Amino acid sequence: MALYTKRRIAALSGVLAVALTATACGSSSDGGGDTAESGSTSSIDCAPYTAFGDLKGKTVTVYTSITAPEDAPHIASYQPFVDCTGVEIKYEGSKEFEAQLPVRVKGGNAPDIAYLPQPGLLNTLVQTGAIKAAPPEVAANVDKNMPxxxxxxxxxxxxxxxxLGANVKSFVWYSPSAFADKGYEVPTTWADLLALSEKMAAEGGDVKPWCAGIESGDATGWPATDWVEDVMLRTAGAETYDKWVNHEIPFNDPAVATALAEVGKILKNDKFVNGGFGDVKTIASTSFQDAGQPILDGxxxxxxxxxFYAANWPEGTEVGPEGEVWAFYLPSVDSSSKPVLGGGEFTAAFADRPEVKAFQTYLSSVEWADERAKTCGTGGCVTANKNADPSLLKNPVDKLSAEALTDSAATFRFDGSDLMPGAVGAGTFWKGMTDWIIGKDDKATLDFIEQSWPK
Known part of the structure; x- marks a missing residue:
């Protein structure tokens, strides 16, 4: 699952609605073309937005699954556009985004723009006729920046x-100092990872090798689907992964069963989980935001x-190779291959007013991608824009992610559940994995999901 409600230390209830106050675009001090300042850190050319006419006083509503603490940098990144155009951006983040967006669309209460974390959900909503085709200005930006x-x-x-945003999912968070104290080395193969887990379990006493959590409100279960996708890429390879995502092989194919069994060696092993929380079943009731925190208390x-989990560590936590927490690449079956699982959001519009088109154009620009990096310091700031300036990324995890996404040796695949039909990828796959954690066996889980695939 993507970027969704996937973030926070403590869950917030309800919805966060924030409005940016609009100001008019000013002129540059040297008398050249119009520019706008976002605080003292950025300026952009306002010319691409003047083509949409006088937008001052107009409002664009944005609905997304991105909630605190990751919403604030997003909101801040809009300011140059606000300064240029005088448009007010009303931002609303919700933990129930995936469930509520279709309800709002059906009820005639769709936002102007929604950040969709699943291409499968995009496909479903397009079939309703509610989503507008992207304007040519946006298509041109994407052809140039994110082909x-x-x-x-x-x-x-x-x-x-x-x-919009991009993230890398193939990471394992850990404490470098805890590893050093115990003489543990970062594993380079899947077999090494399992062997390290066995060693930790044998030596750890009350300290478990792994902590995990898949609770996420209406989206409960998505972290477990990410596990299956990451391991499927490693055990079955990219070609079979693609066939699985496209249902060219059934969901209960032996290749999928193999991947699920490998995941079960960790997530359904009471010797390995769930550090700081309890037994295997506690994974289902532990929020994904809280799930990694026991690393800090040992x-x-x-x-x-x-x-994007970088944003969930408590304020002041040092993240980096020598810090309190860091991340290593989830190893493949052998060190010669490097599959990378990732995800991202996509800006879908339910209205085609000039101010909406102008904001879509801004969000697909290099200027926005660079502003996003400037306003964001907690992680999760990488975008899909290949022309963005990587030197602007402040967080070491973002730098690590950008390296993974651009590594010529890596085999990148998008989050499989996000590409599947919404009824499966954001429905039975989530539910099936939750039931699996609670106790359902492998075969029954895969059969349940397979039988739900739209005919």
Missing amino acids: DWKNYGTVDGTFYAAP TCYMHRQAS
């Missing part, structure tokens, strides 16, 4: 949604979670 991701926002040959050693 490799354009297909994810395209349905039946029509381009609808530009890529009750678990490792937590598999995406790059």
Whole structure:
């Protein structure tokens, strides 16, 4: 699952609604073209937005699964556009985004723009006729800046949604000092990872090798689907992974069963989990935001979670190779291959007013991608924009993620559940994995998901 409600130390209830106060665009001090300042850190050319007419006083609503603490940098990144155009951006983040967005669309209460973390959900919503095709200005930006991701926002040959953020999921969080104290080395193969887990379990006493949590409100279960996808890439390879995602092989194919069994060697092993929380079943009731925190108090050693988890460590936590927490690459079956699982959001519009088109254009620009990096310091600031300036990334995890996404030796694949039909990828796959954690066996779990695939 993507970027969704995937973030926070403590869960917030309800919805966060924030409005940016609009100000008019000023002129540059040297008398040249119009520019706007975001605080004292950025300036952009306002010319691309003047083509949409006088937008001062207009409002654009944004609905997303990105909640605190990751929402604030997003909101701050809009300021140059606000300064240029005078448009007010009303931001609303919700933990129930995936469930509530279709309800709002059906009820005629759709936002102007939604950040969709699943291309499968985009496909479902396109079929309702509610989503507007992306304007040509956005398509031109994506062709220039994010061509490799354009297909994810395209349905039946029509381009609808530009890529926004990007993340790497193939990471394991750990404490470098805890590893050093025990003489543990970062594993370079899957077999090494399992052997290290066995060693930790034998030596750890009350300290478990792993901590995990898959609770996420209406989206409960998605972290477990990420486990299966990451391991499927490693055990079955990219070609079989693609067939699985496209249902060219059934969900209960032997290749999928093998991957699930490998995941079970960790997540369903009481010797290995759930550090700081309890037994295997506590994984289902532990929020993903809280799940990695026992690394800090020494009750678990490792937590598999995406790059955006950097925003969930308590304020002041030092993140880095020599810090309190850091991340290593989830190893493949052998050190010669490097599959990388990732995800991202896509900007889909339910309105085609000029101010909405202008904001879509800004979000697909290099200027926004660079502003996003400047306003963000807690992690999760990488975008899909290949022309963004990587030197602006402040957080070491973002730098690590950017390296992984651009590594020529890596084989990148998008989050499989996000590409599947919404009824499966954001439905039965989540539920099936939750039931699996609670006690359902492998075969029954895979059969349940397979039987739910749309005919």
